[in-house]
Amino acid sequence: MINFIEISKKFKTDFWTQYFWALENVSFEIAEGHIIGFLGANGAGKTTLIKILMGLIKTSSGRVEFSTKLGKNQKEVFSNMGLLPERPYFYPHLTGNEFIYYLGSLNNVSKIDLKQRINYWAERFKITHALERKLKTYSKGMLQRLGFISTIIHNPKMVILDEPLSGLDPIGRKEIKDSIVEINKEGRTVFFSSHIVPDVEEICKRVVFLEKGTLLYDGQIDHLIEKNMKPNYQIKYYANDEIITQEIPIVEKEEFLKKIINNNQKIISVEKLRPSLEEILYNIKTK
Numbered sequence: 001m002i003n004f005i006e007i008s009k010k011f012k013t014d015f016w017t018q019y020f021w022a023l024e025n026v027s028f029e030i031a032e033g034h035i036i037g038f039l040g041a042n043g044a045g046k047t048t049l050i051k052i053l054m055g056l057i058k059t060s061s062g063r064v065e066f067s068t069k070l071g072k073n074q075k076e077v078f079s080n081m082g083l084l085p086e087r088p089y090f091y092p093h094l095t096g097n098e099f100i101y102y103l104g105s106l107n108n109v110s111k112i113d114l115k116q117r118i119n120y121w122a123e124r125f126k127i128t129h130a131l132e133r134k135l136k137t138y139s140k141g142m143l144q145r146l147g148f149i150s151t152i153i154h155n156p157k158m159v160i161l162d163e164p165l166s167g168l169d170p171i172g173r174k175e176i177k178d179s180i181v182e183i184n185k186e187g188r189t190v191f192f193s194s195h196i197v198p199d200v201e202e203i204c205k206r207v208v209f210l211e212k213g214t215l216l217y218d219g220q221i222d223h224l225i226e227k228n229m230k231p232n233y234q235i236k237y238y239a240n241d242e243i244i245t246q247e248i249p250i251v252e253k254e255e256f257l258k259k260i261i262n263n264n265q266k267i268i269s270v271e272k273l274r275p276s277l278e279e280i281l282y283n284i285k286t287k
Contacts, residue, residue: 001069001158001189002030002053007062009048009213021213022048025062028208028218030158030191032069035184037200037221038193039281040210046193047086049210050162054083070157079107082156086163086193088147092136096127099135100150107154114153121149125175141172148176152183159183162193177203197278209281221277228280229273235260236268243268 007026010019023045030036040046051057053064055078071077091099097118104114122128125145130138138146144167152159161180165173181203184190194200200207201221209217217224231250236243237260248256253270260267 001032001067002191003065003067004028004049004053005063005065007049007052007064008060009045009052009057010060023052023210023213026210026213026215027062028215030189031206032067032189033184033187034206035180035190035192035204037204037207038191038210039195039197039200039207041195043212044195044210045213046195046210047162050083050085050160050191050193053160054078054081079154080157081160082151082154082158083160084147084151084162084164086166088143090135090138090143090146093134095134096122096131096138096146099146100153103150104153109154117153117155118149121152124179125149140167141169144168144172144176148179152188156188158189158191160191160193163195164192165194165196165199173199197281198276201277207277217281224280225274225277228275228283230275232273234269234271234273238266238268239263247273 005027007023008021009023010021012019026045026049038046038049048057052059055074066077070080094102100118101111101114104117109117118131119128122131125148127142127145130142135143135146144164148161148164151161164176164180168176177199180190180192192200192204205221206219207217207221207224208215233248233250233253234245235248235253235256236245238244239260246256257267257270
């Protein structure tokens, strides 16, 4: 759906300093119909790449190619995309309804459709009671929810979310993650940027990982985890009225289990150790 081809971007902080590279030869594709996690620490270049994607800044070299499924020209492409930036601006003197109606009208959404969609999502996020209040009275979590609604109000084919869970409490995080999965099941492609690895691992099958402006990994999460799994097992069992947990190499597993049984001890569980995505990416960074 979107193809990044050897994207590089350099910046200067002021006239006297040398250029630094925010992105260097980054190439990957956003495939249609998936939730793709976009990972990297703060300063890795994620927001810079999203700004390039949306045409807000130009590349130093490289290009972005859009599938005709998004549109035949730039206007059609961007009308079929929805962006929630990392630091969205909300007009403080507009009400929630006025803000969403305004953004929906920019994309030629009819008033009837707008009303139906606002009612659905406001109820989903439990902010119906606040829609007639001015945005300056909204909490951080309410603004994030409103921002999400405004991003998808025109039914875009492609949704770009830059740190959408920032500042949310656990309930808010779950609501947004569940909603990302929901809109993906409806057929929307989601490009989901975050520096919080467990959030991405929870809802994404594929991940793109940037480190200091370079691409370190692009592929399936399961493949990466399987490739980095240790051939060890975690065995839990009862012994002397307590639960004991031990990590055993695969070659010793059968003999260890026989020993537990022969000692009349009860086996609780035998699990192959599975590293988290966060552990794997940390190891990739430090190599």
